[in-house]
Each structure stands twice: as structure tokens, then as C-alpha cells.
Amino acid sequence: MNHYKTTVMIKNEAWLDQIEKMLNELDLEFDVATNNQFDSKSDHILVDHEVVSPRDFRRPHQSNEVTVLLEEENFREARAWMDAGATSIFIFPKEVDRLQQRLSELKNQFENRRELMRGTEGGNEIWSFYSAKGGSGKSTLATIVSQSLAIHNEKKVLLIDMNSQFGGLESMFGLEGGRNYQQLEVVLDELTPDHIMNVSYPTKSGVHVLLGPADPVRAAELLDNLLPKTIQVAKSYFDYVILDLPSGFSEVSYVGLSEATKVFYVLSPESPAIRAFKQSKPIFESFALKSGKNFHVILNRDSSKNELQAKDVEKIIEEPIYTKISSHFSGIQPYINMGEPYFTKKKGRAANKVSREVSHFVLSVTKEE
Structure with a gap:
């Protein structure tokens, strides 16, 4: 090229x-x-x-x-x-x-x-963000984490929208959809990182975003080996491949969970979300998708006003909370609506409490690697 x-x-x-x-x-x-x-x-x-x-x-x-x-x-x-x-x-x-x-x-x-x-080979890290309950904020967290890795850690990052039916990440980055990973099917046998770069979107933060078809009919037509092959090829080049998985449990979510080097389960402190976690936990264990080293629970929208605090949630789900992200919707809402990056420069001050906590979380995780 x-x-x-x-x-x-x-x-x-x-x-x-x-x-x-x-x-x-x-x-x-x-x-x-x-x-x-x-x-x-x-x-x-x-x-x-x-x-x-x-x-x-x-x-x-x-x-x-x-x-x-x-x-x-x-x-x-x-x-x-x-x-x-x-x-x-x-x-x-x-x-x-x-x-x-x-x-x-x-x-x-x-x-x-x-x-x-021209950069070095990828770092082989695949982080999956998942929640069995919709509305947990996992797409927002996956977006902020991706941007922090690209800006603060100066890493090559690919963020993949695994919700092939309805999408969602295009609005997070202010993108107008058109290119998506379904277009990779015609070159799947000889797929290279260059092909992936061609259909992904470069963004202001340095993150490359790979969208899905965002169409239920076209999503049903995706080849079974498209996403596994795409993830494997992407990780050979990018330092971090971040997967924003759809809620529920499906073939797509299974692919994302099984390919991950780290799974971050995004949980909100409310009964329906906690119940969904407890129902999904046996599935994780039966498919060997959960281990102490690669499975982490993120308590999102944490607040002193919540009826259920972190210690209460830990007792109910019988899992440790890896990190807490504060509830600060008014602080992140403008960035969600406008599709603007949460960070603009490496040493700049975080735009809000949520992005500041996420950047600290990213620093903590990368230090463990």
C-alpha cells in the first residue's frame, strides 16, 4: 500500500x-x-x-x-x-x-x-465489554476505555461494534455509517489488517472504529467465521482490540467472550441487572468463559444515593467488584450526544468524573499486564 x-x-x-x-x-x-x-x-x-x-x-x-x-x-x-x-x-x-x-x-x-x-506488531490484547442486561452503559465505557488507551497509553486501538443488528457506536463517535465488517466477507480468505483498516473509521482520538451492518436482516446473513477471523487478524496488528458486545447471550456474544483476553462485565446496582448477572454466571462457567484472571466486574453508575452499595452488590453476586464508575450522566451526556472525544491530549485534564475514573481504571489494568 x-x-x-x-x-x-x-x-x-x-x-x-x-x-x-x-x-x-x-x-x-x-x-x-x-x-x-x-x-x-x-x-x-x-x-x-x-x-x-x-x-x-x-x-x-x-x-x-x-x-x-x-x-x-x-x-x-x-x-x-x-x-x-x-x-x-x-x-x-x-x-x-x-x-x-x-x-x-x-x-x-x-x-x-x-x-x-508501519508500526510494530499488535499486542494481542482483546478486551470484551459485556452485560446480560441492556442499558448498563457498556458501550459508553468501551468508548472511553478505547480513547484512553489511544491517547494516554499511545496504543493502536480498534473498537469493534459487535451489535450487528442495531449498532450504536456510530453515534458515540459522530460517524455516519456506510462501511462495516460485512464488506470483509469478499476478502475473508485472504484477510489482512489492511483490509480492516480500509473499512474502519479513523477518529479524532486515534481510535479506529469498525462498525457492523446495523440491520437485522443483513446481520442474520453474516458468515459464521467473519467475526472470529476479523478479531484474530486485527489482534495481529493492533495493540488492543476492544469489543462492544450485544446484551443477551448469542453466537456473536459467545465469539466475543471466547476470544477475549479480558472480559469486563458492566453491572449497574439495580435488581434487574443483578438478576441477569446471576442468571448468566452459570453459563459463563459452563462454557469456560470465566476465570479469576480474565473476568472483572465493573460497577457502573455508582452513587452514595443508590439503595444498593458496592459491598451489598458483592454479597449478592458473590463476586468482587474490580472497579466502580460514578453516576454522572450530566457530565457525559454532551459527549454522547455530540460524538466528541472524552480526551483530547495525553496530559490534559479529564472532561468529567466518569472519564477521569475510567482513565485511572485503564492505568490500573495495563499495569497488571
């Missing part, structure tokens, strides 16, 4: 001149195709809607981005292109400035990814 290659499919000569000028100014390698035949190894396809229809367009397996140029706003045509695999749509030449900015962003993402790929 030495060059970022764009294939340009544009019929309008005036448009083609403008696009070629932009690509040359950005020092981006490109070739020009006049029909629906193009290099399958192109990283980026830039297509004029007059060259091929959405119905006839076939997105190449390797392509990370497909940018479509429309002459005027047309919701139906734009929707058809999105269904065909378009990742960006611009009204051209009206939005020429936005297109140029997007091309510059793609170049920067590629260069950052290439630099990242």
Missing part, C-alpha cells in the same frame, strides 16, 4: 478537467476510465452519474470510497446510489469546494493509515 489510487469515471469534459486539476494539486495518483470497467484495486472511485446508472454500478471489493457527482439535487437518485455503495455524494460543480475538502481528507486518512501500518 504505497499509493492512494483514484479511478475517475467522468463523461463531462469540463468536469473532468476540474477533477484532474484537483487531484494533481493534491498529488494524488489517478487514472481515467470511460465506462464501468475499472481497476478493481482502486482505493477510491469518483464517478459521474451519466457514466453508469446506480443499478449497473458494481462497487469493487477493495475500494474504500465511492464518490458520486450529481448535476442537481435528486433524492431518489441519491438514495439509489447509496444503496449501490456510494459513500459520498456531491452536487457538482455547485459543491466543488466540499469535494476538494473531501479529497484532501481522504489523502490525509490514507497517509495516517500508512504511517500506522
Whole structure:
């Protein structure tokens, strides 16, 4: 992966001149195709809607981005292109400035990814965040932990949204879904970290986020070996692979739990959540998913106002609480809603009590490794 290659499919000569000028100014390698035949190894396809229809367009397996140029706003045509695999749509030449900015962003993402790929081999750490009861806050904690590892520990981190049916992590990072791990199925036999990087999203915090299809029908169609293979390949490169598992117990959650080097069960101090934990505990033990060294309970939303305190919860579940994270919804709500990172620099002050406690928790766990 030495060059970022764009294939340009544009019929309008005036448009083609403008696009070629932009690509040359950005020092981006490109070739020009006049029909629906193009290099399958192109990283980026830039297509004029007059060259091929959405119905006839076939997105190449390797392509990370497909940018479509429309002459005027047309919701139906734009929707058809999105269904065909378009990742960006611009009204051209009206939005020429936005297109140029997007091309510059793609170049920067590629260069950052290439630099990242030059790093050392992965650290083989896989941390799974799980709760049998929904609404525990595990996705939020998985997000903050990932960002702390990337910023404070300067590690290469991949966060995978294992909730293939409905997703959720895209909102945590302010992402618009499009790329997801289902697209890796076509290259599964020769899957490499580079393929994973191509469909994951780089974020401001340095964490790479790999989303699921977020569609129940498409989730049911996932190949059985897709997620295990993806996790195994990812851990060969990334220092930490963080898995945000769906609630309940399914094949997907079993994969995430069995692949983990550490399992963090996120528990809130309330009766329904505690009951779900007690019901899931025998399952963990029968499938050999729980051991003292790799299984830790995080008590989330801890508060002196709670009826059940940590010592009470420990007695009920007959498990030690590894760490407590305070209840401070007003402090983290803006970050959840806006998709902004909880940390911005290594030595900066934590934005709120929750992120501060999570960063201390991360420091404690990494010291034990």
C-alpha cells in the first residue's frame, strides 16, 4: 500500500478537467476510465452519474470510497446510489469546494493509515465489554476505555461494534455509517489488517472504529467465521482490540467472550441487572468463559444515593467488584450526544468524573499486564 489510487469515471469534459486539476494539486495518483470497467484495486472511485446508472454500478471489493457527482439535487437518485455503495455524494460543480475538502481528507486518512501500518506488531490484547442486561452503559465505557488507551497509553486501538443488528457506536463517535465488517466477507480468505483498516473509521482520538451492518436482516446473513477471523487478524496488528458486545447471550456474544483476553462485565446496582448477572454466571462457567484472571466486574453508575452499595452488590453476586464508575450522566451526556472525544491530549485534564475514573481504571489494568 504505497499509493492512494483514484479511478475517475467522468463523461463531462469540463468536469473532468476540474477533477484532474484537483487531484494533481493534491498529488494524488489517478487514472481515467470511460465506462464501468475499472481497476478493481482502486482505493477510491469518483464517478459521474451519466457514466453508469446506480443499478449497473458494481462497487469493487477493495475500494474504500465511492464518490458520486450529481448535476442537481435528486433524492431518489441519491438514495439509489447509496444503496449501490456510494459513500459520498456531491452536487457538482455547485459543491466543488466540499469535494476538494473531501479529497484532501481522504489523502490525509490514507497517509495516517500508512504511517500506522508501519508500526510494530499488535499486542494481542482483546478486551470484551459485556452485560446480560441492556442499558448498563457498556458501550459508553468501551468508548472511553478505547480513547484512553489511544491517547494516554499511545496504543493502536480498534473498537469493534459487535451489535450487528442495531449498532450504536456510530453515534458515540459522530460517524455516519456506510462501511462495516460485512464488506470483509469478499476478502475473508485472504484477510489482512489492511483490509480492516480500509473499512474502519479513523477518529479524532486515534481510535479506529469498525462498525457492523446495523440491520437485522443483513446481520442474520453474516458468515459464521467473519467475526472470529476479523478479531484474530486485527489482534495481529493492533495493540488492543476492544469489543462492544450485544446484551443477551448469542453466537456473536459467545465469539466475543471466547476470544477475549479480558472480559469486563458492566453491572449497574439495580435488581434487574443483578438478576441477569446471576442468571448468566452459570453459563459463563459452563462454557469456560470465566476465570479469576480474565473476568472483572465493573460497577457502573455508582452513587452514595443508590439503595444498593458496592459491598451489598458483592454479597449478592458473590463476586468482587474490580472497579466502580460514578453516576454522572450530566457530565457525559454532551459527549454522547455530540460524538466528541472524552480526551483530547495525553496530559490534559479529564472532561468529567466518569472519564477521569475510567482513565485511572485503564492505568490500573495495563499495569497488571
